[in-house]
Amino acid sequence: MSCCSKWICDGCDHANGVRQRRENLQATCPFCRHRVPSTDKELEVNQMKRIAANDPVAMTQLGFTRENEGDYDSAFGLWTKAAELGDAIAHWSLSIAYAKGEGVEADQAKKIYHLEEAAIAGHPQSRHNLGYYEMRSERYDRGVKHWIIAVNLGYDEAMQMLKECYKAGVVHGQEVVSKEDTNKTEVAEPAADMCCASCGIAQVDDIKLKKCDACDLVHYCSDECKQGHRSQHEQLCKERVAELREELLFRQPESTHLGDCPICFLPLPINGEKPMLSTCCSKWICDGCDYANILRQLRENLQATCPFCRHRVPTTHKELEANAMKRIAANDPVAMAQLGFTRENEGDYVRAFEYWTNAAQLGNADAHYNLSIAYAKGEGVEADQTKEIYHLEEAAIAGHPQSRNNLGCCEWENERYDWAVKHWIIAANLGYDEAIQALKECYKAGVVSKEEFAAALRAHQAAVDATK
Known part of the structure; x- marks a missing residue:
């Protein structure tokens, strides 16, 4: 859609068109509800607005328009800007431009570079073309790897090429093997080196080894070997599990558990006023989008109506609960967590x-919290401090800043x-105000260095600013 640069599937586009015709509505975008442009001039005005907002998708699409008009220089300039902003289709188009020498001097090295960038970003046709390039360069193992990745993305042509490779003996089972006149593939070597930690048998075609479920450090050929080796491996396994848990616990989440507003795509605020929850679709909507609607x-x-799914807003408590029960029937964790709040307020712990x-x-973070x-309080269940900490950790891992802050308080009390x-x-980096206050006190006490506190302040402010 030129108004918001969103790719919409045929099903949703068709459903939107049917709804508009049925209700005799003006043709609007199924995502942002902007009026559909009726002329090429309006279409280009939309694109220029998006380009002014540094939208790489709009730049790429206008590049195609210029290419169709024969203006290869302008097309190349637009694709270059879009590629700098990470657009995969722009990288793909630049690879073609460098291959054909349209709008720029032909350059094989730059062609391959842009193909690789597009492939890394998930562009299956670029990945497929890299497979061809590697095959022509007689690097058969790399060619097959590219096609396998493209097939995993659902690209039909890559599947056909793997079929031909299988017939020619270049692909064998799940492993990539080289032709007779090339070096031995490195893909099969790790499999040959894997041995059962108990009996020492190596993995071969008819014997498949399985990793230890907990630590992934050792392999076993059977449940009997796993059980027999348990006494020797148990201590190492526990230590590794603890290490993995610590790594997971202290990994910085990309966002809070609330994520972004599904309409404006700005991070939802966690301090002050909470965003609005639509019971019809279980989406958290920021105040700005709710107010605009x-x-x-x-x-x-x-x-x-709901600003996201356009469902009628319930006017009674009965309608509200009916919406919640529909979502719960669809296994919606947000609706379950919210109905849990309702039952708690009614005293039904x-x-x-x-x-x-x-x-x-x-996986709902609010529910874990x-x-x-x-x-902790023993409400609805017997009090259990171990389980209290476990659920705090699970919520914190999922990006729940209040849980993360509470874990900090627990560790402080335990003198860790x-x-x-x-x-x-971590909580401050997510924009949580109370965490920055705790770090301020730590800085005064000399537990946190000036550099650490300054970095936390900057990250906290950046997270807060991103929600505005």
Whole structure:
């Protein structure tokens, strides 16, 4: 769509068109609801607006327009800018330009560079073409690797090429083997080196080894070998599991558990006013988008609908709960967690605990956080500090800043100050105000260095600014 540069599948586009014809509505974009342009001039105005906002998709599409007009220089310039912003299709188009010498002098090295950049970004046709290039260069193992990746992305032509390779003996089973006149492939070597940790048997065609489920350090040929080796491996396994858990726990999440607003794609705020939750689709909507939707409905005298899915806003508590039950029937963890809050407010802690348990099993961070409180207070379940900490950790790993902050407080009370500081730095990087206050006190006490505190302040401010 030229208005918002979003790729929309045929099904959603068709459904939007059917809805508009049925309700006699103006043709609008199925994503952003902007009016569909009726002339090429309006189309280009939309594209120029997106380009002014540094939108790489719009730059790439306008590059195609210029190419069709025969203006290869302008097309090359637009694709270059889009590629600098990471657009895979722009990289692909630049590879063709460098191959044909259209708008730029032909350059084989730059052609391959842009093919590789597009392939890294997930462009299957570029990956497929790299496979051809490697085959022509007689690097058969690399060619096959490219085609396998393209096949995993669902690219049909790559599947056909692998079929031909299989007939020619270049592909054998799940391993890549070289032709007789090339060096031995390195792909099969790791498999040959793998041996059962108990009996020492090597992996061959009819014997497949399985990794230890917990630590991934050793392999076994059978359950009997795994059981027999347990006493020797148990201590090492526990140590490795603890290391993996620590690595996972202190990995900085890309965003908070709330993520981005599905309409404006800005990070949802975690301090002050909470975003609005639509019970019809279980989407968190930022205040700005919610307010803009209300203004539009008032101005056009429209029925109150959800700003995301356009479902009618419930007017009674009964309708609200009916929406929640529909979402729960579809295994929606957000709806389960929210209904858990409702049951908690009604004093039904047992039912609240059940809803939160189900939501937590589906990965909901809020549910894990509330389970930690339930285990701490003994509401709806017997108090259990170990399970309290476990659910705090699970919520923190999923990006829940309050859980991360609480873990910092727990570690501080246990006098593991380095772990406490790590938790607060991660929470501060997510924009959590209380964590930055805790780090401020740590800085005054000399537990945190000036450089660490300054870096946390900058990251905290950047996270807060991103939500505005």
